Amino acid sequence: MKVSEVMAKLEAKYGHEKEYLQAVREVLESIEEVYNQHPEFEKAKIVERIVEPDRIFTFRVTWVDDAGNVQTNLGYRVQFNSAIGPYKGGLRFHKAVTPSMLKFLGFEQTFKNALTTLPMGGAKGGSDFDPVGKSDAEIMRFCQAFMWELWQCIGPDQDIPAGDVGVGGREIGYMYGMYKKLAREYNTGVLTGKGATWGGSILRPEATGFGALYFTQHVLAKAGKDIKGKKVALSGFGNVAWGAAIKATELGAKVVAISGPDGVCEIAEGITPEMIDYMLVMRASNRNKVQDMADKFPAAAKFTAGKKAWSVKCDIALPCAFQNELNGDDAKELIANGTWCCCEVSNMGCTPEAIHEFQSRGILFAPGKAVNAGGVATSGLEMTQNASHISWSAKEVDDKLHFIMESIHEACVKFGTREDGSVDYVKGANIAGFMKVAQAMLEQGTL
Numbered sequence: 412m413k414v415s416e417v418m419a420k421l422e423a424k425y426g427h428e429k430e431y432l433q434a435v436r437e438v439l440e441s442i443e444e445v446y447n448q449h450p451e452f453e454k455a456k457i458v459e460r461i462v463e464p465d466r467i468f469t470f471r472v473t474w475v476d477d478a479g480n481v482q483t484n485l486g487y488r489v490q491f492n493s494a495i496g497p498y499k500g501g502l503r504f505h506k507a508v509t510p511s512m513l514k515f516l517g518f519e520q521t522f523k524n525a526l527t528t529l530p531m532g533g534a535k536g537g538s539d540f541d542p543v544g545k546s547d548a549e550i551m552r553f554c555q556a557f558m559w560e561l562w563q564c565i566g567p568d569q570d571i572p573a574g575d576v577g578v579g580g581r582e583i584g585y586m587y588g589m590y591k592k593l594a595r596e597y598n599t600g601v602l603t604g605k606g607a608t609w610g611g612s613i614l615r616p617e618a619t620g621f622g623a624l625y626f627t628q629h630v631l632a633k634a635g636k637d638i639k640g641k642k643v644a645l646s647g648f649g650n651v652a653w654g655a656a657i658k659a660t661e662l663g664a665k666v667v668a669i670s671g672p673d674g675v676c677e678i679a680e681g682i683t684p685e686m687i688d689y690m691l692v693m694r695a696s697n698r699n700k701v702q703d704m705a706d707k708f709p710a711a712a713k714f715t716a717g718k719k720a721w722s723v724k725c726d727i728a729l730p731c732a733f734q735n736e737l738n739g740d741d742a743k744e745l746i747a748n749g750t751w752c753c754c755e756v757s758n759m760g761c762t763p764e765a766i767h768e769f770q771s772r773g774i775l776f777a778p779g780k781a782v783n784a785g786g787v788a789t790s791g792l793e794m795t796q797n798a799s800h801i802s803w804s805a806k807e808v809d810d811k812l813h814f815i816m817e818s819i820h821e822a823c824v825k826f827g828t829r830e831d832g833s834v835d836y837v838k839g840a841n842i843a844g845f846m847k848v849a850q851a852m853l854e855q856g857t858l
């Protein structure tokens with residue numbers, strides 16, 4: 412297998428699908444050498460098969476807004492790969508959602524899920540519905556209309572969606588309500604990220620951010636460093652950034668920046684518990700403005716319009732918002748300001764140029780599919796609880812999350828250790844995830 416040849420074919424076929432091509436190239440470049448030591452993979456054409464989703468559902472979602480206007484959006488579910496378990500992955504509601512975005516996310520999800528140690532295949536879905544400025548009633552009507560189509564594609568042993576950007580506990584609740592009505596069964600295992608009183612796992616809302624900080628601790632420990640007292644810059648203020656802010660603060664770090672599409676809030680003395688709680692209010696408002704934090708806490712937070720979190724001096728950068736949110740110039744600015752670690756919490760949060768910048772300058776860097784896997788891993792734990800009709804305590808879930816993040820770190824070290832003893836986490840995560848899925852595909856025959 413030659414990456415250049417595979418990519419040339421994919422570019423000819425999917426030239427306009429930029430995010431998808433970016434994600435595939437990153438994985439294939441990491442695994443090329445190891446893959447070519449396995450002629451049985453080449454014979455079974457594993458690469459040609461693994462880069463294509465099993466199937467993509469596209470559907471129209473029509474709903475009525477508060478003014479009585481009929482609105483139409485597009486809905487999708489990309490069922491990417493089911494070699495190691497049923498399809499599993501989140502739903503993204505964002506105005507920029509395209510098949511390319513969901514294909515990249517489904518592809519990433521396949522290898523991320525393989526890293527979690529749990530039996531889950533890869534999927535992603537969502538809609539170009541824009542939640543910004545929508546009322547609660549509009550969100551509910553959209554979620555119901557979306558599920559009216561999606562329900563036929565999913566099931567607790569078939570495909571289990573969850574949240575992602577624009578989809579949190581409230582949206583999962585509205586979607587589950589409609590699913591229950593259509594399926595005429597109380598099948599909680601069909602969605603994860605549910606409310607705690609009706610099958611949701613304790614700690615699932617926090618899990619992506621908590622897991623990311625546990626992983627960051629392992630990265631630092633391996634490099635002989637400690638997170639205590641370090642300055643952390645986060646992007647976003649959604650569910651992921653919220654969990655990361657809680658855990659970073661609890662571990663003794665100082666969260667000195669959060670950001671939004673409108674700019675950055677610099678928090679010189681570090682984020683406080685009141686400010687972290689306010690992140691939830693800001694998300695629920697659907698205003699999508701980080702300036703609201705500075706308006707609420709003017710003495711502690713300073714808002715600058717049009718700037719990213721990466722303009723704030725920090726030791727550790729944690730992208731928590733969206734793909735390609737940290738580019739080569741941002742990486743250079745961070746490094747010039749003394750940043751020595753970047754753990755990607757968003758999916759593909761860094762551009763290839765940013766990753767190159769970090770890795771070539773000896774900055775500790777770990778990719779999203781390893782760092783943020785605690786979210787989907789805790790979804791997997793929610794599925795286990797649902798299937799056995801029990802719920803675990805916070806300690807049980809947190810202990811399992813710790814174990815999973817440690818296992819992922821070990822897998823990265825196993826497959827990504829360089830000759831000088833440092834770890835290439837991109838290579839380690841990609842090889843560990845890919846080999847597991849490839850082996851399962853091989854054993855299940857030509858499908």
Ligand code: 2IT
Pocket residue numbers: 499500501502520571572573574575576603758783784786787788790
């Ligand atoms: O990107 C992700 O891993 C998620 N949005 C969570 C997926 C899940 O099924 O919990």
